[in-house]
Amino acid sequence: MDISVVIPLYNEEESLPELTDWIRRVMLQHQFSYEIILVDDGSNDASWKVIEALRLQHEEIIGIKFRRNYGKSAALNVGFNAAEGDVVITMDADLQDSPDEIPELYDRIKNQGADLVSGWKQKRYDPLTKTIPTKLFNAVTRSMSGIHNLHDFNCGLKAYRKDVVKSVEVYGEMHRYIPVLAKWAGFKKIQEQIVQHYPRKYGTTKFGPGRFVKGFLDLLSIFFVGKFGKRPMHFFGAIGVLSFLVGFVITCYLIFDKLMSIAHGSPYRNVTDQPLFYLSLVAILIGTQLFLTGFIAELVSRNASERNKYHIEKVI
Structure with missing residues (x-):
């Protein structure tokens, strides 16, 4: 299988049909063999019913449902364990990430030798209350991790070589630091790609200001465990x-x-x-x-x- 698309989601019933149709069009156009793994992180709307209906229509769609909300990192970790594709693509379910980026991301992993390609939303449609703290955390993460070529660690649109997702464990709020985890696991070819960012079409953001505190603490954990975990x-x-x-x-x-x-x-x-x-x-x-x-x-x-x-x- 060429590509596994892993999509964590929480209360995104409106966007799922449009997103999966968009992904299918891109895959068929480029003749990729693929699977779409939808991980429902304990949604309390009709997201799971939508996933069940989509699964009946398209066999390439796989649904995984949590009993309660565990967070994006847990959803990604479960999706990574289920993924079978040579290249694993992650994206958010809110239609702010474009599936049209998939072919180029796939090419950079499969044919150009990258281990991980992280999206960079150079032009964002988020409020300042979200973009300014994000820039601060990105700067701190670059400094502490030594990965100076990434501008946006938290971008949901990323591509991974299969070996990468099978070698890292994502938990807590560490989904935004997967490039750091990959580096500590020995994967050195970490690159960046400028990607299109769209305004949110349905619903509201699911992340509050508390995520920045948790994210910073997880960054310290990654730094310590990666450097001194075995000594x-x-x-x-x-x-x-x-x-x-x-x-x-x-x-x-x-x-x-x-x-x-x-x-x-x-x-x-x-x-x-x-x-x-x-x-x-x-x-x-x-x-x-x-x-x-x-x-x-x-x-x-x-x-x-x-x-x-x-x-x-x-x-x-």
Whole structure:
């Protein structure tokens, strides 16, 4: 099979018939073999009934329904597991992404060797309350991930080599950081394509301002797990040892200062009367706790069932 189109959706009953017809026209025009995977993320409108009707009319449509709303990341993860196409295309169900972009996205994956191609909505039809925070998060993500050639990590229209979607696990709010997950999994050919963005035709957006806070926390999680997931002692241990050494040096200084005062017969204050004593005590305690945290995390990591799970590209 050439292409799997994975579409997560929540309360999009009006747009589904038009979207699937549009995709079918593009696929037939370019003679692609394909499947359309519609993942209903616990909709409370008639979206699932529409999917059932579409499935009866077109066998290439596959429907997956959640019992409740889990979020876009969960829907994408389930869709990725079900996908069978050599190239996997994701897009939103609100008709703001154009299926006409599919042939070029497919060509860049299949024939030009890209692992992942992310859409860039250079001209957007979203309000400033959405576009300004998005630009900020994109800038932070570029800086932290080192993927400097992507302008829009959160664009729903993306194309993946099949190996990519089978190698990453998407959860929380991490759907916007799939390029980062792909990079940590060892896929280096991450590219961008300018895509058409349309105004929303039906309904309203399903994402509130809280997604930015969750997204930033997930970015920190990706950064930490990707860099220190298999060697947590390098993170906690290094900070713990540094904190312990700072506290130890301050303690040695206080003791030395008191001994010198005694030796010269000078008046001196009790060590416990000096603010530096409490600073050193806190530094030593925190350092010890961080070191023990790293040690325990290392034991957990070494005994985890996936401790030796690595992504192997080829075996000859």
